[in-house]
Amino acid sequence: MTIALFSDLVLQFAIYSFLGWVCEVIYCSIPAKKLVQRGFLAGPYCPIYGFGAISLLLILYPLTQMKMSLPFIFIASVIITSALEYFTSWLMEKFFNMRWWDYSEHRFNLNGRICLLNSTLFGVLGIALLYLVQPIVLKLIYSVSLTTRIAISALFIAVMLVDLITTLNSVYKLDAKLKEIQQTLLNLRKYDERFTWYDKKDTETSLFHFKTIAKEFNDENINSLVKKLNKLLRKDRSGRRLLKSFSKLKSSTLQENIEIVKQTFSEEKNKVSKKLNKKIKKQNKEEEETNVKTKTKEISFADGLNFYKLFWVFFLASFIGVIVEMLFCLVKNGYIESRQGMIYGPFNQVYGLGAVLMLLCLHKLEEKGDRWVFLGSAVIGGVFEAVCSLIQEYVFGSVSWDYSKLSFGLLGNRTNLLYMFFWGVLGVIFIKEIYPRLSRFVERIPNKQGVFLSWVLVIFLSLNILISAVAVYRWSERDQGIEAANSIETYLDEKYPDEFMSIIYPNMQFKHNEEPSQ
Known part of the structure; x- marks a missing residue:
């Protein structure tokens, strides 16, 4: 296969990223019995599938034209896609200090990053891609004019670039939020000897109970800490999307805080919890309007005209x-x-x-x-x-x-x-x-x-x-x-x-x- 134009390569990447996203959504939604949005990025595409498909096409498609045996193509597809998934998992963990998927509960897994079941499925998808899907994709791409293909590929790059930067910012904010929650909880735990208040299975009720007790003592330090934690646990659309997309997201140092944030994002809250949430918001409204916080801004890598x-x-x-x-x-x-x-x-x-x-x-x-x-x-x-x-x-x-x-x-x-x-x-x-x-x-x-x-x-x-x-x-x-x-x-x-x-x-x-x- 000779890819004549960069735009054609981008379009193939976009199509397979979308198809991969569809497969992920279906695969995860069926056992969950509800629609599960998947993907690191916000758009309907999973780039890892796009990279995997392009890798298979560049490496294995020429071999299919040489009439290489089907078992060989299957094994090669398993190896290539598994290596890509393992490397992507390792790279994302190094970058974000979080493991975005974990197959530790699956049999025949390797460090929880890949497992035999998924690798086998990727091998089957690889066969389908090389022998069935790719001819259809090429026919679809070449059914439109070259200038249109260039324009569409340019638009896709623009959308994906904005999506990537926005998502990276969301991950950065989520990580900062988890660290702040950890520090605030540590400060609140200092009062465990004075009050019996904390239940990590129900953070909202615990906070409301603690704040009610604290107000009786009129302790400004405690009120300030509770107010800060309550603000941190407010729903954030970006963090919510990432935590819903990666239900098995893990952090070596902040795992308990991830579970706490997940509680606040749950859509199955009972009426009592909702009432407590309204009371907390009402109690904090005046305090938040008058509370001005100054944070030391981290110097950006692109600060000034560097x-x-x-x-x-x-x-x-x-x-x-x-x-x-x-x-x-x-x-x-x-x-x-x-x-x-x-x-x-x-x-x-x-x-x-x-x-x-x-x-x-x-x-x-x-x-x-x-x-x-x-x-x-x-x-x-x-x-x-x-x-x-x-x-x-x-x-x-x-x-x-x-x-x-x-x-x-x-x-x-x-x-x-x-x-x-x-x-x-x-x-x-x-x-x-x-x-x-x-x-x-x-x-x-x-x-x-x-x-x-x-x-x-x-x-x-x-x-x-x-x-x-x-x-x-x-x-x-x-x-x-x-x-x-x-x-x-x-x-x-x-x-x-x-x-x-x-x-x-x-x-x-x-x-x-x-x-x-x-």
């Missing part, structure tokens, strides 16, 4: 710029057209570099007023656009935009006064509106996961840019009639032919027979 913040600005601007320009093309021309700057994925480094450059040059002008930001953005945007065009023409012998047909062309028609105006408006919107929200969005990512994810994306984008540059350079040579001189160039000709490159870069024109305009 490397990580600038990289995420580059990454998100590269992505958002492509989406916006594709929509602009749809409105203007009536069809979707690729605006990628990289071969793999809806990313354009020109938008990313432009956003970083504007941020570095203009963030200090924000206090001087919008007109200065507008003028600075117009000049920087126009000059940057012209420089990028000039470099592209000198290095690759091609241009991707030309304003010669418009009035007020500047710098050899590499930029235009009208588009400089657009750059100015875009700069004001970016500095005033987009960047503050983008900055807060990035800083919500937990530090450990944020650093790891940043370097994964750095490596991916670096390789993506390198491959794209080499492929375009070889395309330029082919346009000049230069034959492949070695195995690498032959591979590039086969992997990235002219037809493929024309789809990715529909507006690129070669000007080998012309002198680069100054």
Whole structure:
């Protein structure tokens, strides 16, 4: 199987992630006799199934074409999927200090991370995937146009990225909540000798009982601790979703607190508990309105304008710029057209570099007023656009935009006064509106996961840019009639032919027979 486009790979990943989510929901809902929402992320997809399916397709699909025996394919599917599940369990536990699933109660399990029953089921699913499902999926994908596939894959990446960051933030908050509950309970347990109050099987009633007793003694310290714990145990939608999706979630140090939080999330509360909850809320209302808490804010991995913040600005601007320009093309021309700057994925480094450059040059002008930001953005945007065009023409012998047909062309028609105006408006919107929200969005990512994810994306984008540059350079040579001189160039000709490159870069024109305009 040759996957010609990154977008097709993304679509296959999305489809199998969704199908895996459906299987998980059915598999867990039947014994529970109720609908059980599954998945680490909030959306209807389980990425581990997507990665598992892609792994099987890349490794085993070629073997099926070689008529490899069915038992061999089954065993190989079991090994590959089990290894992926084990590694994912280990990695998530290292990241979050929590074990998200545990097969310790199943026979023939390995450290509770994998078990024979599930591995066998994965083997069966692998056979079904390779021999039955994949042909249908490919037929479905190729039934739509390439530009539509690119647009859908870009949208899926955007949704999944937002979902991932939001979920990571929810996990971080859940972990912080569990630690605060632990510390608050430890402080309250100091009063065990004075009061008999705590029943871990019924936290709400215990708290209400303890608070009633404490008020008789008029102890402000006790009231403050109870109020804090009661606030921590309030229902939180994100934490509730994760705990419901992973009913066997375990923590080596905070397990009792997880069980306490689960009690407050239970949907089968009796009427007494609900009444107690209303009383607690009523008693705490005035106190919470007057209680102002100051918390020491942990310094984010992307604090200020450090490397990580600038990289995420580059990454998100590269992505958002492509989406916006594709929509602009749809409105203007009536069809979707690729605006990628990289071969793999809806990313354009020109938008990313432009956003970083504007941020570095203009963030200090924000206090001087919008007109200065507008003028600075117009000049920087126009000059940057012209420089990028000039470099592209000198290095690759091609241009991707030309304003010669418009009035007020500047710098050899590499930029235009009208588009400089657009750059100015875009700069004001970016500095005033987009960047503050983008900055807060990035800083919500937990530090450990944020650093790891940043370097994964750095490596991916670096390789993506390198491959794209080499492929375009070889395309330029082919346009000049230069034959492949070695195995690498032959591979590039086969992997990235002219037809493929024309789809990715529909507006690129070669000007080998012309002198680069100054």
